[in-house]
Amino acid sequence: GERAFICAECGKAFSLKHNLIIHQRIHTGERPYQCGVCQKSFSLKQNLLTHQRIHSGEKPFSCQRCGKRFREQRFLLNHQRTHPEDRTGPDQERPFSCPDCGKTFGQKGSLKSHRRTHAGQNPPFTCPRCGQSFAQKGNLTAHQRTH
CATH class of the missing domain: 3.30.160.60 (Classic Zinc Finger)
Structure with missing residues (x-):
């Protein structure tokens, strides 16, 4: 679609005004969504909701292979690479695994x-x-x- 909404700061174009408004927070530093527990603030509501799982302990993402649960989908995806039977290629050369999120390192x-x-x-x-x-x-x- 047509990209009628242009950021005056950097020239990036958007088809929806809402997306331009969110983008402009990069330049303004605005973070309108604040955690009621620790007062950390976020530019996106979804980032606040994800952050709040730290306080609630909610872990909605589960590994189908071993049952371990994670707060964020990206932590689950990193963890899934640690199962030896799922490893191929470069991951075999990453033997150091983070016990918190499963991300692997060489x-x-x-x-x-x-x-x-x-x-x-x-x-x-x-x-x-x-x-x-x-x-x-x-x-x-x-x-x-x-x-």
């Missing part, structure tokens, strides 16, 4: 860095513009391009 150091995202530790790389923190420098660098 190097022990990569797993250690990743585990900081679950441990509640303050990630060491912080954006000087908005204060958001990251466990890996590459993720901070990618984030800074959004400003």
Whole structure:
């Protein structure tokens, strides 16, 4: 369809005004959806709903092979790659598995860095513009391009 709604900040075009409004939050930093438990805020309502599972303990995604349950579908998908009978190709060279989400790594150091995202530790790389923190420098660098 026609993309009649243009972002004045970056020129990206949208066919629905609603999608433009949501997109503009990237530029404004607006986060209108706030968690009532920890006060963390989000730009998308769905991200708040997903976040709230941390507090409720809800784990709606279940592995069909072993029954382990997960808060988010992406954690389930990462976990499913850890079942040896399902592994093919490059995954066979990723022997280090995160016990929290199932994501696999080829190097022990990569797993250690990743585990900081679950441990509640303050990630060491912080954006000087908005204060958001990251466990890996590459993720901070990618984030800074959004400003």
